[in-house]
Amino acid sequence: xxxxxxxxxxxxxxxxxxxxxxxxxxxxxxxxxxxxxxxxxxxxxxxxxxxxxxxxxxxxxxxxxxxxxxxxxxxxxxxxxxxxxxxxxxxxxxxxxxxxxxxxxxxxxxxxxxxxxxxxxxxxxxxxxxxxxxxxxxxxxxxxxxxxxxxxxxxxxxxxxxxxxxxxx
Amino acid sequence: xxxxxxxxxxxxxxxxxxxxxxxxxxxxxxxxxxxxxxxxxxxxxxxxxxxxxxxxxxxxxxxxxxxxxxxxxxxxxxxxxxxxxxxxxxxxxxxxxxxxxxxxxxxxxxxxxxxxxxxxxxxxxxxxxxxxxxxxxxxxxxxxxxxxxxxxxxxxxxxxxxxxxxxxxxxxxxxxxxxxxxxxxxxxxxxxxxxxxxxxxxxxxxxxxxxxxxxxxxxxxxxxxxxxxxxxxxxxxxxxxxxxxxxxxxxxxxxxxxxxxxxxxxxxxxxxxxxxxxxxxxxxxxxxxxxxxxxxxxxxxxxxxxxxxxxxxxxxxxxxxxxxxxxxxxxxxxxxxxxxxxxxxxxxxxxxxxxxxxxxxxxxxxxxxxxxxxxxxxxxxxxxxxxxxxxxxxxxxxxxxxxxxxxxxxxxxxxxxxxxxxxxxxxxxxxxxxxxxxxxxxxxxxxxxxxxxxxxxxxxxxxxxxxxxxxxxxxxxxxxxxxxxxxxxxxxxxxxxxxxxxxxxxxxxxxxxxxxxxxxxxxxxxxxxxxxxxxxxxxxxxxxxxxxxxxxxxxxxxxxxxxxxxxxxxxxxxxxxxxxxxxxxxxxxxxxxxxxxxxxxxxxxxxxxxxxxxxxxxxxxxxxxxxxxxxxxxxxxxxxxxxxxxxxxxxxxxxxxxxxxxxxxxxxx
Numbered sequence: 141x142x143x144x145x146x147x148x149x150x151x152x153x154x155x156x157x158x159x160x161x162x163x164x165x166x167x168x169x170x171x172x173x174x175x176x177x178x179x180x181x182x183x184x185x186x187x188x189x190x191x192x193x194x195x196x197x198x199x200x201x202x203x204x205x206x207x208x209x210x211x212x213x214x215x216x217x218x219x220x221x222x223x224x225x226x227x228x229x230x231x232x233x234x235x236x237x238x239x240x241x242x243x244x245x246x247x248x249x250x251x252x253x254x255x256x257x258x259x260x261x262x263x264x265x266x267x268x269x270x271x272x273x274x275x276x277x278x279x280x281x282x283x284x285x286x287x288x289x290x291x292x293x294x295x296x297x298x299x300x301x302x303x304x305x306x307x308x309x
Numbered sequence: 310x311x312x313x314x315x316x317x318x319x320x321x322x323x324x325x326x327x328x329x330x331x332x333x334x335x336x337x338x339x340x341x342x343x344x345x346x347x348x349x350x351x352x353x354x355x356x357x358x359x360x361x362x363x364x365x366x367x368x369x370x371x372x373x374x375x376x377x378x379x380x381x382x383x384x385x386x387x388x389x390x391x392x393x394x395x396x397x398x399x400x401x402x403x404x405x406x407x408x409x410x411x412x413x414x415x416x417x418x419x420x421x422x423x424x425x426x427x428x429x430x431x432x433x434x435x436x437x438x439x440x441x442x443x444x445x446x447x448x449x450x451x452x453x454x455x456x457x458x459x460x461x462x463x464x465x466x467x468x469x470x471x472x473x474x475x476x477x478x479x480x481x482x483x484x485x486x487x488x489x490x491x492x493x494x495x496x497x498x499x500x501x502x503x504x505x506x507x508x509x510x511x512x513x514x515x516x517x518x519x520x521x522x523x524x525x526x527x528x529x530x531x532x533x534x535x536x537x538x539x540x541x542x543x544x545x546x547x548x549x550x551x552x553x554x555x556x557x558x559x560x561x562x563x564x565x566x567x568x569x570x571x572x573x574x575x576x577x578x579x580x581x582x583x584x585x586x587x588x589x590x591x592x593x594x595x596x597x598x599x600x601x602x603x604x605x606x607x608x609x610x611x612x613x614x615x616x617x618x619x620x621x622x623x624x625x626x627x628x629x630x631x632x633x634x635x636x637x638x639x640x641x642x643x644x645x646x647x648x649x650x651x652x653x654x655x656x657x658x659x660x661x662x663x664x665x666x667x668x669x670x671x672x673x674x675x676x677x678x679x680x681x682x683x684x685x686x687x688x689x690x691x692x693x694x695x696x697x698x699x700x701x702x703x704x705x706x707x708x709x710x711x712x713x714x715x716x717x718x719x720x721x722x723x724x725x726x727x728x729x730x731x732x733x734x735x736x737x738x739x740x741x742x743x744x745x746x747x748x749x750x751x752x753x754x755x756x757x758x759x760x761x762x763x764x765x766x767x768x769x770x771x772x773x774x775x776x777x778x779x780x781x782x783x784x785x786x787x788x789x790x791x792x793x794x795x796x797x798x799x800x801x802x803x804x805x806x807x808x809x810x811x812x813x814x815x816x817x818x819x820x821x822x823x824x825x826x827x828x829x830x831x832x833x834x835x836x837x838x839x840x841x842x843x844x845x846x847x848x849x850x851x852x853x854x855x856x857x858x859x860x861x862x863x864x865x866x867x868x869x870x871x872x873x874x875x876x877x878x879x880x881x882x883x884x885x886x887x888x889x890x891x892x893x894x895x896x897x898x899x900x901x902x903x904x905x906x907x908x909x910x911x912x913x914x915x916x917x918x919x920x921x922x923x924x925x926x927x928x929x930x931x932x933x934x935x936x937x938x939x940x941x942x943x944x945x946x947x948x949x950x951x952x953x954x955x956x957x958x959x960x961x962x963x964x965x966x967x968x969x970x971x972x973x974x975x976x977x978x
Contacts, residue, residue: 173670177677177703184699188692205696245924246914248895 191235315456333436359413379455385468399469402455433502492524497593557599579648660718716769741771811946818939855920
């Protein structure tokens with residue numbers, strides 16, 4: 141069945157043609173795939189921002205999926221034990237954002253702790269959070285009370301995903 | 310003492326592996342039999358040095374010799390013995406040493422098992438393994454040395470990462486992952502040897518396939534254990550989050566699975582040699598990429614160890630292997646001549662090609678989503694991640710198409726088939742498809758993709774069972790009893806075929822269970838005072854109060870929750886928060902009440918100090934336990950496939966012996 145054709149030149153030409161066709165088809169498929177994948181990624185990017193970044197972004201802040209990292213401002217927590225209606229402020233060294241969240245926050249959630257909230261900025265001026273995370277990582281050093289986290293620490297915090305306790309929807 | 314001895318052994322292994330690699334490549338180029346003999350000796354010597362070095366480290370850990378840097382870093386007088394033993398892989402330096410240990414075992418075993426055969430490839434193969442070994446020896450000797458001497462040894466250490474102690478799955482998951490990752494070095498060596506030699510005989514396919522199957526089994530189990538651990542510990546009720554480190558373990562699995570399939574086509578039809586070799590090279594590269602992502606700290610997660618300096622070193626190795634592989638493939642792939650050809654698209658081999666296309670698409674989808682944020686950050690300094698919807702929207706169609714192929718592929722005959730033949734094999738499984746689809750709908754599945762997966766799954770299940778049953782019936786017609794026929798058809802002659810259908814059965818169940826569990830779960834968040842109840846599905850849960858338990862290495866705060874199903878008390882579940890001395894925040898551990906139909910998952914969201922109120926996350930997720938069971942079934946299938954056979958011809962089916970590839974394999978063995 142493995143018919144090595146009797147005419148080697150004709151068979152070689154045919155093979156070249158088949159290969160050319162295969163390469164062409166593959167290239168088209170690959171490009172189509174890349175376009176779809178790139179579009180998919182673009183729609184689903186989650187930006188890692190600090191409260192300062194968020195203020196600096198201006199109009200661009202609205203609508204995008206944002207992972208916001210910062211420290212829970214002491215005395216800002218409202219509705220701690222309710223099932224919904226939790227509100228608090230998140231700040232970094234130079235900015236502060238008001239956050240509204242549904243759902244019960246994780247156990248470790250408290251004042252002065254580093255948190256990561258995922259959601260969108262609303263035009264009403266608050267951040268609507270649909271995922272609230274508190275760091276779980278033993279290597280992450282919590283900020284000292286009263287000292288807001290620096291950019292480097294916030295970056296580390298926001299990159300965490302698995303070491304986090306989470307109240308996702 | 311231990312530190313000096315350890316350093317000495319590692320330097321020895323660096324010397325031995327480097328020399329052995331150089332010698333092996335030279336022996337390969339000169340086709341020297343004597344050179345091969347010596348290369349084999351160097352391979353055994355490397356393995357021996359690694360085993361002894363690891364034993365020295367274990368001894369240092371067990372005897373709490375804090376003058377060894379790694380022991381000072383992860384050891385503690387207060388941890389239980391088993392935690393001390395497994396802390397070998399609880400942190401970066403130890404885990405790289407463990408890597409070297411596993412690599413040593415693999416290299417020794419592969420060298421020993423091939424000592425009498427495949428002479429033309431073996432010098433190159435061993436040389437490639439030893440070249441990889443010398444890189445890891447270098448890592449252990451330099452950037453990630455666990456054997457540094459501590460000038461002022463502390464009297465006690467902090468103990469390993471509490472996450473390791475918190476759940477038994479966290480202890481068995483890493484070794485499985487290493488066995489999978491490291492094992493990919495062996496087929497990589499074989500494939501590189503074939504490229505260097507410019508030839509890939511079908512007889513060499515057998516050790517190559519076995520070498521690929523073994524790490525595939527470990528990786529399959531490791532991925533499942535990782536997901537299971539996330540489910541049992543992380544408290545959000547899911548088992549997969551498309552986290553970069555999860556993706557890192559999935560990527561080489563995808564390409565290895567594709568390679569296992571293309572190797573079948575190669576065996577049957579003598580084609581796809583270069584492609585199979587490419588997939589094997591890709592699998593190895595992806596394990597190194599995975600190591601980079603998990604070990605360098607570019608992603609911060611439970612798997613990664615911060616303050617690590619080995620990232621750049623691994624990246625250099627990755628680049629070198631990538632360039633080497635590409636150059637080798639570009640110059641040598643044409644020399645791997647096809648010996649046959651593929652006749653028609655609507656055939657078993659056509660479906661194999663489609664399978665490979667899908668696995669490659671799958672790989673690229675995950676790879677792009679995982680690497681994209683890294684590239685953007687490197688180029689533009691912006692930080693971001695790719696959200697879950699990207700992965701879901703790309704992977705769901707591919708996964709569904711794979712279940713479709715799991716059914717249609719095995720149903721189609723090899724080679725050119727008549728329309729009548731095709732119709733006869735494709736129509737009957739529609740019964741299974743309709744049956745499973747209707748059952749799923751009746752039980753409440755409404756998501757279109759889930760229903761489609763159920764229908765395809767039913768089709769594939771019927772095909773798989775029928776294909777397993779077919780050879781038994783053939784034998785019974787010839788007069789064998791049911792038992793003899795089954796044993797002969799499944800375990801003696803058609804064992805590899807039987808094994809592959811076991812794996813397929815597992816795969817069908819896994820995909821269906823993932824589709825069902827991710828689209829039909831019920832979730833409630835409740836806040837309960839002591840004595841108060843809440844209900845979800847058929848369950849009613851009553852919060853009984855909290856309890857504090859002092860355990861040897863932790864203090865646990867436990868919420869006691871009584872579970873009643875349809876009004877009947879069945880169990881008191883105890884989700885808990887474990888507080889470790891070395892960790893500022895407690896680790897939550899949810900309680901899972903598992904049944905085959907579905908799991909009830911209870912996770913603590915918050916407890917107030919008095920123990921009077923609890924915020925609980927309640928979830929009912931159907932079919933989750935099927936995932937763990939079915940993946941184990943896939944592992945079992947893999948093991949059945951690679952148990953050494955006395956006669957290699959047994960793996961082929963008699964009715965297909967017309968194919969030349971088959972004839973050649975039979976003649977060669």
